[in-house]
Amino acid sequence: MWLDLLGSRELAWRLLVRDISAQYRQSFLGIIWAFIPPIVMAVGFTLASQAKVINIGETDLPYPAYVMFSTALWQTFVEAINGPVKAVTEAKPMLARVNFPREALILAKLGEVFFNFAIKLILIISLFIWFRVPITWTVILAPVALIHLIFLGTFIGVLLSPLGVLYQDVSKGLSLLTSFWLFLTPVVYPVPTEGLFGSIVKLNPVTPLLVTTRELATTGIVSEPVGFWIVSIIAIVGLFVTWVGFRLAMPFVVERVSS
Secondary structure (H helix, E strand, C coil): CHHHHHHCHHHHHHHHHHHHHHHHHCCCCHHHHHCHHHHHHHHHHHHHHHCCCCCCCCCCCCHHHHHHHHHHHHHHHHHHHHHHHHHHHHCHHHHHHCCCCCHHHHHHHHHHHHHHHHHHHHHHHHHHHHCCCCCCHHHHHHHHHHHHHHHHHHHHHHHHHHHHHHCCHHHHHHHHHHHHHHHCCCCCCCCCCCHHHHHHHHHCCHHHHHHHHHHHHCCCCCCCHHHHHHHHHHHHHHHHHHHHHHHHHHHHHHHHHHC
8 A cells, every 4th residue: 555655656746737737727717716715705704794694703813814714724625525536536537447556646636735725825824914913833833733634634535535436426415515514614603612503513523623723823722632633533544544445445446437
């Protein structure tokens, strides 16, 4: 497994360059699309909050910056989920004809996730400067929490990718799931402290990872360190276990696709 992972680097790089080039070559607005969803989300919820349509409560950051930063993190998590499923599904013809390390597909999509976040980072830095958001030395630890968030998404994506090749329902179901999941994640509101909804949000595995990334980049005070490490360990161990399952399942998936 580790030798195949190491040997897939060059192919993964070529796939990454191909996918990124195609992604922005076929788009008129190009990288601007990376900025549009956080900005639209922030404008919509800020206007709704000011009009008293929704009661958000107090946030650690100015609310527009809070929503844009959190939305960028959420987008990165969703891309980490969809990446493996999309990569394996799109490579279906190649899987049936060519023998190559399947890990290259996953690595290429992981690279694309980090590349897209690097573009979003331009918006985040601009927000911090515009709203004069104070930062602490813990900002250097924020990438660690972000990587754990990406690992959680990749774990789910790799788990579903063999099924995604066989059934289109997986991709459609993921779109519905992530849309509903967004409202259970403190992206546009702070973590609730009371009630059934507050308990559901706290049990959401994305919550401690996303909140910790945001806190390390801003206040420097981690509110849920235990939850963060529990989910991180589950994500890392789960990613390794699903990697084993992915390797065991793919020969059967390729055989079925070929037939």
